[in-house]
Amino acid sequence: MTNQPHKHYNEKNEAILKIDKLFHDSEYLGELTKEHPDDDFTSFLFETEIATEKSWIIVRKYDRGTDYLIYSISDQSVMTSFLKKKEDR
Numbered sequence: 001m002t003n004q005p006h007k008h009y010n011e012k013n014e015a016i017l018k019i020d021k022l023f024h025d026s027e028y029l030g031e032l033t034k035e036h037p038d039d040d041f042t043s044f045l046f047e048t049e050i051a052t053e054k055s056w057i058i059v060r061k062y063d064r065g066t067d068y069l070i071y072s073i074s075d076q077s078v079m080t081s082f083l084k085k086k087e088d089r
Helices: 010-016 019-026 077-082
Strands: 027-031 040-051 055-063 067-076
Touching: 010 055, 010 067, 019 040, 027 055, 040 067, 040 077, 055 077
Parallel strands: none
Antiparallel strands: 027 040, 040 055, 055 067
């Protein structure tokens, strides 16, 4: 996560040090659509704030396991356009 670009790069990296609190204070938005049919994971999106601006936490659950992994933190609002529509969930 630390190598991912972000408008508030330093603040994002500082937030990672307190990921439990950041994640706890985030809002679950839903499941993301798969980009490729052969992906072996499902992604979920959470909204949070970093430096008083919206950011999104991407969490992945790989098909071969039961663990959920925080994959990335993004400042790109386009992430919300990949949310599955309610009727597709």
